[in-house]
Amino acid sequence: MAAPPLIVVRDVVNSFGPQVVHDGVSFDVNAGEIFGIVGGSGSGKSVLLKTLLGLRRPDSGTVEVEGRDITGMDDSELRAVKRRYGVTFQHGALFSSLTVADNIALPIVEAMDLDEAALSRLVELRLRMVGLPLDSAAKFPAQLSGGMVKRVALARALALDPAILFLDEPTAGLDPIAASAFDELVLYLRGTLGLTIVMVTHDLDTLARTCDRVAVLVDRKVILDTLEGIVANEHPWIRHYFHGARGRAAIALQEGGDGT
Amino acid sequence: MTESARDTGPGATGFAAQFDPGAGRLTLAGHCPMASAPVLARELARVRTAAPAALQVDLSAAGGFDIGPAWLLHGAVADLRAAGSRVDLHGPEPRHFAYFGELQAQGGDALPAEPGGTFATWLADLGRRLATHVRNSYEALVFGGRLLASAGTVWRSVKRLRIPSVVRHMHETGVQAIPIVAVIAFLISVISAYIGAQQLRPYGAEIFTVDLVALGVLRELGVLLTAIMVAGRTGSAYAAELGVMKLNDEVDALESMGLNPYEVLVLPRVVALVLVLPLLTVVADAMGLAGGALLTSYLIDLPWPQFVMRLDSAVADTTFWAGLVKAPVFGLLIALTGTLRGLQVRESSRELGRLTTVAVVQSIFLVIFADALFAIFFLEIDF
Numbered sequence: 001m002a003a004p005p006l007i008v009v010r011d012v013v014n015s016f017g018p019q020v021v022h023d024g025v026s027f028d029v030n031a032g033e034i035f036g037i038v039g040g041s042g043s044g045k046s047v048l049l050k051t052l053l054g055l056r057r058p059d060s061g062t063v064e065v066e067g068r069d070i071t072g073m074d075d076s077e078l079r080a081v082k083r084r085y086g087v088t089f090q091h092g093a094l095f096s097s098l099t100v101a102d103n104i105a106l107p108i109v110e111a112m113d114l115d116e117a118a119l120s121r122l123v124e125l126r127l128r129m130v131g132l133p134l135d136s137a138a139k140f141p142a143q144l145s146g147g148m149v150k151r152v153a154l155a156r157a158l159a160l161d162p163a164i165l166f167l168d169e170p171t172a173g174l175d176p177i178a179a180s181a182f183d184e185l186v187l188y189l190r191g192t193l194g195l196t197i198v199m200v201t202h203d204l205d206t207l208a209r210t211c212d213r214v215a216v217l218v219d220r221k222v223i224l225d226t227l228e229g230i231v232a233n234e235h236p237w238i239r240h241y242f243h244g245a246r247g248r249a250a251i252a253l254q255e256g257g258d259g260t
Numbered sequence: 261m262t263e264s265a266r267d268t269g270p271g272a273t274g275f276a277a278q279f280d281p282g283a284g285r286l287t288l289a290g291h292c293p294m295a296s297a298p299v300l301a302r303e304l305a306r307v308r309t310a311a312p313a314a315l316q317v318d319l320s321a322a323g324g325f326d327i328g329p330a331w332l333l334h335g336a337v338a339d340l341r342a343a344g345s346r347v348d349l350h351g352p353e354p355r356h357f358a359y360f361g362e363l364q365a366q367g368g369d370a371l372p373a374e375p376g377g378t379f380a381t382w383l384a385d386l387g388r389r390l391a392t393h394v395r396n397s398y399e400a401l402v403f404g405g406r407l408l409a410s411a412g413t414v415w416r417s418v419k420r421l422r423i424p425s426v427v428r429h430m431h432e433t434g435v436q437a438i439p440i441v442a443v444i445a446f447l448i449s450v451i452s453a454y455i456g457a458q459q460l461r462p463y464g465a466e467i468f469t470v471d472l473v474a475l476g477v478l479r480e481l482g483v484l485l486t487a488i489m490v491a492g493r494t495g496s497a498y499a500a501e502l503g504v505m506k507l508n509d510e511v512d513a514l515e516s517m518g519l520n521p522y523e524v525l526v527l528p529r530v531v532a533l534v535l536v537l538p539l540l541t542v543v544a545d546a547m548g549l550a551g552g553a554l555l556t557s558y559l560i561d562l563p564w565p566q567f568v569m570r571l572d573s574a575v576a577d578t579t580f581w582a583g584l585v586k587a588p589v590f591g592l593l594i595a596l597t598g599t600l601r602g603l604q605v606r607e608s609s610r611e612l613g614r615l616t617t618v619a620v621v622q623s624i625f626l627v628i629f630a631d632a633l634f635a636i637f638f639l640e641i642d643f
Contacts, residue, residue: 128364161293
């Protein structure tokens with residue numbers, strides 16, 4: 001990890017009126033890692049994600065992406081930074097009036113001037129990358145299963161070869177088989193492409209399987225550690241989260257099956 | 261033809277691609293991010309049209325490739341080789357090429373072709389449309405049947421008619437529509453009085469303007485314009501409300517609770533509109549006559565009392581009723597169309613928009629069509 005961190009968050013404060021959501025949150029995201037963000041409902045996960053995405057300016061503090069502070073940027077600079085991002089939303093947020101192929105092509109068409117042949121080749125590439133059958137290209141989002149929607153969303157997020165991928169609840173609503181296939185896909189993309197991935201998730205299995213480090217949002221601050229470190233943490237909320245029945249099962253499974 | 265394409269866009273990376281058809285050589289230099297993909301794609305398109313028998317790809321000065329452009333290069337090389345050309349890569353090949361080998365092993369061979377304009381696709385399209393029509397008619401039949409069945413149960417026990425729901429819909433579709441309906445009726449009678457007075461003046465028959473306005477408003481214009489207004493306001497609202505409920509699985513939720521969505525959702529709306537449209541028509545008639553009275557007093561100096569007297573002789577006892585009896589029928593048509601189209605929404609928000617539009621257009625069409633039938637019928641029975 002000699003390379004400088006890709007995202008540097010320093011002393012971020014976010015508040016809505018008198019209600020302070022983040023009170024001096026600081027952490028780094030290193031290049032090539034899978035970074036998990038965990039927290040209870042209302043702990044400010046979405047607000048943090050919006051801050052990282054540049055959709056919300058924090059009350060104070062800085063967010064540096066590839067060495068440049070995005071909190072003070074004007075819109076055109078911010079757009080250039082957002083080109084480096086790929087984002088998937090919890091419910092996919094596919095455009096329901098466009099086919100799968102057009103959904104994936106949209107960011108490419110908007111960003112650059114490419115001929116039809118090259119465009120359809122790139123759509124084919126993204127479909128292959130996320131492991132979707134190519135004949136799904138002509139379908140509309142309403143005709144897809146939940147797992148396929150998440151994959152198309154990922155394909156769309158990958159369309160411009162982002163450096164950083166943000167995944168909001170990537171496995172929520174998927175059955176365990178589809179969820180674990182999605183985990184494998186994320187790991188595979190990180191492995192082959194060296195993507196940096198920031199994911200917000202409640203899925204303990206996903207957290208255990210994929211994330212290198214985990215940031216837990218508690219008491220308006222962040223506790224950052226590897227998963228083992230977090231699990232050993234004595235904070236009552238964290239103990240409750242990871243040592244509840246579901247947490248223990250997920251971690252036990254992971255430790256038992258992580259001999260590879 | 262040896263000009264080189266150089267990336268000069270914003271955030272230029274200095275990537276350059278140059279194809280020399282004479283030497284059969286493609287030279288790529290510099291780092292190639294996704295933003296430079298158009299530069300590469302243009303040169304690759306030139307290579308494809310030239311279709312050289314042998315191609316040397318010089319990558320010795322090339323930096324790293326993003327996956328997108330690397331894939332384009334990979335695809336172009338594969339196509340040329342498949343067409344029988346000799347392609348040699350010089351210099352380090354982009355690191356993603358190994359990954360592409362794995363990728364191509366999965367997912368099938370090619371994107372589905374765009375549907376062409378052949379006879380077969382035309383026929384298939386025709387068949388699909390026919391099937392959709394048949395299904396829609398079948399659904400309309402089921403809709404009518406289930407609605408009648410729930411109307412039957414409600415008839416047997418009026419307690420099952422959801423009075424609060426009916427009242428709410430009457431408020432939304434009736435009371436809140438009064439201002440716009442009143443204004444429209446007033447304006448339309450002003451228009452007809454104005455035109456009528458102008459046309460009748462040369463014959464010295466201005467007094468018949470009163471007959472024109474009274475008969476026009478009471479028999480046709482009042483009820484028809486009210487119905488069209490309500491079709492636009494309420495028909496679309498019914499379709500959109502039920503459509504969103506359908507998309508949110510709320511209709512299924514009702515059914516899973518053992519509730520009949522036709523009894524809970526459709527019937528109150530239909531009953532409300534059937535009750536409300538005659539009331540709105542009365543408002544429209546009153547405003548229309550007021551507009552007529554105002555304008556005749558202004559245009560042909562006819563004072564109020566004389567207007568009323570003239571009105572009394574112009575209008576038969578049945579004139580008012582000839583307009584009013586149509587109102588519940590129009591209300592029924594609008595409510596049925598709106599709720600049916602709303603319940604037909606499935607899958608996506610695109611459907612919702614389409615079916616809402618369909619609901620409005622069809623209900624206006626049905627209203628006018630029914631009005632034509634009424635006109636013929638009334639003429640035949642001399643009503």
